[in-house]
Amino acid sequence: MKNTIITFLAILPLLGACTKKSNDILIGEFGSLTGNDATFGLSTNKGLRMAFDEINAAGGINGKKIKLITIDDQGKSEEAASAVTRLITQDNVVAIIGEVASGRSIAAAPIAQKHQIPMVTHASTNPEVTKKGDFIFRTCFIDPFQGFVGAKFSIQTLKAKKAAILRDVKSDYSVGLADVFATEFKNMGGEIIADLSFQGGDLDFKAQLTQIRSKNPDVIFIPGYYTEVGLMAKQARELGIKVPLVGGDGWDSARLHEIGKEAINGSYYSNHYTTESTDPTVVEFIKKFKEKFNETPDSMAALSYDTAKILAAAIGRTKELTPKNIRDELAKTTDFPGVTGKITINADRNAVKSAVIVQVQGPERKYISTVSP
Numbered sequence: 001m002k003n004t005i006i007t008f009l010a011i012l013p014l015l016g017a018c019t020k021k022s023n024d025i026l027i028g029e030f031g032s033l034t035g036n037d038a039t040f041g042l043s044t045n046k047g048l049r050m051a052f053d054e055i056n057a058a059g060g061i062n063g064k065k066i067k068l069i070t071i072d073d074q075g076k077s078e079e080a081a082s083a084v085t086r087l088i089t090q091d092n093v094v095a096i097i098g099e100v101a102s103g104r105s106i107a108a109a110p111i112a113q114k115h116q117i118p119m120v121t122h123a124s125t126n127p128e129v130t131k132k133g134d135f136i137f138r139t140c141f142i143d144p145f146q147g148f149v150g151a152k153f154s155i156q157t158l159k160a161k162k163a164a165i166l167r168d169v170k171s172d173y174s175v176g177l178a179d180v181f182a183t184e185f186k187n188m189g190g191e192i193i194a195d196l197s198f199q200g201g202d203l204d205f206k207a208q209l210t211q212i213r214s215k216n217p218d219v220i221f222i223p224g225y226y227t228e229v230g231l232m233a234k235q236a237r238e239l240g241i242k243v244p245l246v247g248g249d250g251w252d253s254a255r256l257h258e259i260g261k262e263a264i265n266g267s268y269y270s271n272h273y274t275t276e277s278t279d280p281t282v283v284e285f286i287k288k289f290k291e292k293f294n295e296t297p298d299s300m301a302a303l304s305y306d307t308a309k310i311l312a313a314a315i316g317r318t319k320e321l322t323p324k325n326i327r328d329e330l331a332k333t334t335d336f337p338g339v340t341g342k343i344t345i346n347a348d349r350n351a352v353k354s355a356v357i358v359q360v361q362g363p364e365r366k367y368i369s370t371v372s373p
Helices: 002-019 038-057 079-088 100-115 145-157 172-187 208-215 227-240 257-263 280-293 298-315 323-330
Strands: 026-031 065-072 095-097 119-121 136-138 162-170 191-198 219-221 245-247 268-272 336-338 341-345 353-362 365-372
Touching: 002 245, 002 280, 026 038, 026 079, 038 065, 038 280, 038 298, 065 079, 065 219, 079 095, 079 341, 095 280, 095 298, 100 119, 100 136, 100 172, 145 162, 145 219, 145 245, 145 268, 145 353, 145 365, 162 172, 162 208, 172 191, 172 219, 172 245, 227 245, 268 365, 280 353, 298 323, 298 336
Parallel strands: 026 065, 026 095, 095 119, 119 136, 162 191, 162 219, 219 245, 245 268
Antiparallel strands: 268 353, 336 341, 353 365
8 A cells, every 4th residue: 555655646746747738839859969960950950949939929829839849869760760759759749840861751750640740841852751641741842853953954054964973872862862863964965974872971982083083074963961072072173073063952051161171162052042042031031040049041940940930830720739730731831931932832742942053152152043843
C-alpha cells in the first residue's frame, strides 16, 4: 500500500499537466543546428522565430500564442526521424516544419504521415519528399524545375555545349538534381561529357576534377552543399580549370565564400530569392531581419519565414484546431504573397513559384535573372 501511495503521488503532477489545457499552439521544428551544414538549420530557425514572434506580438492566432519546439537533428537522417517521432509522440505538436536536406525530410516524412501530422518542408527540393503522403507539403520549388533552370541557363546564357557533372552519390538532393540537369541539358542539344561522384564530407576532389579537365567541358554542374562546393572551387582553379561552375540552392550560405574564397567568385547557382529585390515585401523583411539578428538573411531564412506565415495562415482559417484541418487548409494555399515570391500549393502539395539565378561576387550574390515555371 505504501508503495502504491508513493507511486500515485509521483504521477499526480503529470496527470495535472496532462489535463491542464494549454493556450499555446505547439509547432515542431527539426533541423541541422549542428553538423556539416549547420548554417542551413540556424538560418531556418531564425526565420521561423522572427515570423512567429511577429505573429505572437500581434495577438497570436485566434487568441492563442505559437510555441516553437526545436530539435537539432545534427545533420543526420536517423536523428531527423527520431526528432519527428519525439515532436509528435512526446511534445504533441499539431504541425512540423523541416528539413532543409531532402534526405532527412524523406527519412522523417513517413513518420509524420503515419501519425497524420502535417509536415511542411521549406527547402527540400527532391520530388520524393511530398510523395510520402498527403500530410507532407513543401513551400519551395522542386528539382525538376531547378534542374531545368540550371540547364537552360548553361545553354542559353553561358552558351555551353558540353557539361560535366560532379554529384554527391549519398545525397538524394544532389542525385535528383544531377539527373534532371543531365536530361534537360541533353534535351536542349548539349552533351554530358563526364558524370562523376563524391560523398559528402570528402575533402579531396582532385582526382575527379583532373578527369573532368581532360574532357574540356564548357561548364561544370555541381549540385552539392556549400561545404564541399567551396573546396571543389579552390581545387578546380588550382588545377587550371577556368570554366564556370553552376549549382543549386544547396550553395546558399555565407560560408560558401569563406571556404572557396576567390576561387568561387563568378560561379552561378539557382536560388529562391535575391537580396537585390526592390519588392517592398522583400525590402521590409531584410530590414527587420538585420535589425533582429545583425546579418543579411539567406534563402533558408526567407523560405522558413514564408513557411511559418503560410502555416499560421492555414491554422487561422481552421474552425477547429486539429492536424487534419490544418492539412486541409494548407492544401488551399493560393498566391500567398511571400518574401520568396507568390506561393501556390498544387495538387501534389508542391509550391509553384519562380527561381532566380545569382552569381557569387565575394560575400555578395548578384542577381542575374528570374526563371518562371
